[in-house]
Amino acid sequence: MRYSHRLSDAVHILAYVEIYRDGDLSSQAIAASVESNPALVRRLMGALRQAGLLATQRGSAQPHLLRDPATMSLLDIYRAVEPDGDLLHVDDRTNPQCIVGGNIQETLRGAYQQVQRAAENQMAQITLAELISEIQVRERKRANL
Amino acid sequence: MRYSHRLSDAVHILAYVEIYRDGDLSSQAIAASVESNPALVRRLMGALRQAGLLATQRGSAQPHLLRDPATMSLLDIYRAVEPDGDLLHVDDRTNPQCIVGGNIQETLRGAYQQVQRAAENQMAQITLAELISEIQVRERKRANL
DNA sequence: TAAAGATGTAATGTTATGAGTAACAACTAG
DNA sequence: CTAGTTGTTACTCATAACATTACATCTTTA
Secondary structure (H helix, E strand, O other), X not given: OOOOOHHHHHHHHHHHHHHOOOOOOOHHHHHHHHOOOHHHHHHHHHHHHHXXXXXXXXXXXXXXXXXXXXXXXXXXXXXHHOOOOOOOOOOOOOOOOOHHHHHHHHHHHHHHHHHHHHHHHHHXXXXXXXXXHHHHHHHHHXXXX | OOOOOHHHHHHHHHHHHHXXXXXXXXXXXXXXXXXXXXXXXXXXXXXXXXXXXXXXXXXXXXXXXXXXXXXXXXXXXXXXXXXXXXXXXXXXXXXXXXXXXXXXXXXXXXXXXXXXXXXXHHHHOOEHHHHHHHHHHHHHHHXXX
8 A cells, every 4th residue: 555654744743733833723734834735634633632642623723732742752643643553464364274374373463563562662762852853953954054 | 555464475485485395385385375376475485585585496396495594584584575664654745845844854764764773673583483483383282272 | 793714524536555366488397 | 298387577456545525513803
């Protein structure tokens, strides 16, 4: 399938809401920055709201973060917007009558879980605050060229 | 998209070749175990061959591993069969005229690389030998029920 | 209160990617 | 020579992600 950009776009939205806190925070304005469309932005914001990361108000363009960016990890955002958070996928149609086909699914599931844990541990150590800060540092460098 | 099963199927093939070393190793027999089709098996075997993990011979169904399973890691196999090995993907269409859109791509690339490294380090520590061993242990348990 | 504009959400269309399928040249083995 | 196999390509099909459209509901403001 096409690669998912949900995590990237969700981080984008959260960073935008924080950086342009006093500007236009309509889904249309954010969509212009993501180069996407307002409906996608609203859908992602809905997922972030359900996860308790973002507050929004119907009819009024005033989203705001519900947690300090320093305590919001990439993993929190990932879990909020990726319905199936699995990075690797077992082939669940193998022949159970074969030694390999009958046992590889559970075997790989265990291995993939270890990989998933390692990735998630790393995601948990990256905060939204760090990402926002890096965005701003990069912007200052761009401006000084 | 549909989720990729290439890694799972590649491990399946390698484990099959090792476990059924003296049996029928035709792409058709392996495909029956994977519950897939011979062409897919041959395609994956081609990738494994190019990576130096498997030897095959045109016209003759005698594939064999080129390295000790104890020295072949899940990462080796992953790199062999996943053309784009990236687990997370940056949205590369963002508005460069915006502070966020203009700097988030490089920022996320760095973060995703850290996650990728963590996942790959874990993959590197899982060997084909361990997976094969677990498959056989599970099979013994199944037989004793 | 009415109009304008925003969100929340669902339905539908488009597109990219993975897997399935078929075909065939090149090779091996009996 | 024949049957069977691999290596490879082209094509079809299924599915998931994103785009688009639409509209009910709510907020704001004149």
